Amino acid sequence: MATIEMTPSSTNVNTRTPGKSRPSVTELEKIATRLRLEALTMIHAAQSGHPGTSLSCMDILVALWFAHMRHDVTQPDWVDRDRFVLSKGHGAPALYAVLMEGGYIPWEEKLTLRQIHSNLQGHPASRYVKGVDVSTGSLGQGLSCAVGMALGHRLDNRDARVFALLGDGESQEGNIWEAVMSAAHHKVSRLTAIVDRNHLQIDGDTEKVKALGEMAPKFSAFGWNTLEIVGHDYTEILNALDQADKLAETTDRPTVIIANTVKGKGVSFMENKAQWHGVAPNDDEFAQAKAELEARL
Numbered sequence: 001m002a003t004i005e006m007t008p009s010s011t012n013v014n015t016r017t018p019g020k021s022r023p024s025v026t027e028l029e030k031i032a033t034r035l036r037l038e039a040l041t042m043i044h045a046a047q048s049g050h051p052g053t054s055l056s057c058m059d060i061l062v063a064l065w066f067a068h069m070r071h072d073v074t075q076p077d078w079v080d081r082d083r084f085v086l087s088k089g090h091g092a093p094a095l096y097a098v099l100m101e102g103g104y105i106p107w108e109e110k111l112t113l114r115q116i117h118s119n120l121q122g123h124p125a126s127r128y129v130k131g132v133d134v135s136t137g138s139l140g141q142g143l144s145c146a147v148g149m150a151l152g153h154r155l156d157n158r159d160a161r162v163f164a165l166l167g168d169g170e171s172q173e174g175n176i177w178e179a180v181m182s183a184a185h186h187k188v189s190r191l192t193a194i195v196d197r198n199h200l201q202i203d204g205d206t207e208k209v210k211a212l213g214e215m216a217p218k219f220s221a222f223g224w225n226t227l228e229i230v231g232h233d234y235t236e237i238l239n240a241l242d243q244a245d246k247l248a249e250t251t252d253r254p255t256v257i258i259a260n261t262v263k264g265k266g267v268s269f270m271e272n273k274a275q276w277h278g279v280a281p282n283d284d285e286f287a288q289a290k291a292e293l294e295a296r297l
Helices: 025-046 051-056 059-065 089-101 106-114 142-155 172-186 205-212 215-221 234-250 283-296
Strands: 082-088 162-167 191-199 225-230 253-261
Touching: 025 051, 025 059, 025 089, 025 106, 025 234, 025 283, 051 089, 059 089, 059 234, 082 089, 082 142, 082 234, 089 106, 142 162, 142 172, 142 191, 191 234, 205 253, 215 225, 215 253, 225 234, 234 253, 253 283
Parallel strands: 082 162, 162 191, 191 253, 225 253
Antiparallel strands: none
């Protein structure tokens, strides 16, 4: 099964978000830069968290929540909303920043990350945060949840989409590939998985820890539609999401987007450094990161 060529994205109103037009690429880039700073602010205040992965996936989350997914903050439990699963739950600071920007979480909770009795747990918990559909954190399980959600929508005759964001280190786990096989077997076409392919995990280079190789051919062999993009290029991200929607209507296969990203994206001394997987910046490091991000604004 060959990798599918992407077609250009439409510039029309995004019909999956009722009453909202799609922001420009420039606007999305500015939102992402600002939210990278917000995520780092949370991690710095907590002196705990995962900056590398939060920075690498931010552009994907911003594109999904502000330019693609169908959702309504005034009806967070709206039954026909699209669902999002952060399978790599340690990227929670990025998701929390996006949900604050979207109005799901009050900004005043920002500095409570990882504190006792805070709603902002170290990994997202659906019990405490609107906009979080699945509690995640134990790696490898989120994609299975997403498959089940998409199957549930089919049983209910709903057209809601399900999006799951995976880590590449996470994709070394066997239960990911069980879910991949199940989604293809059950023809769960309204499911889109996105792999944050930054090539680094807590122990270093993914290819040295347990080589993943070329991921698109692996998914293709399991019966998925496959797209591969630069995960920081909004034109490519939005084109791929639009193409995944089209494939959901024209094929009987789930779709995966392999998003090639940079761990620690946006902060020079964190980029492509495995040591920033799960370490909070100290005061001096945070000041430098803040200055770099503010300079881009």
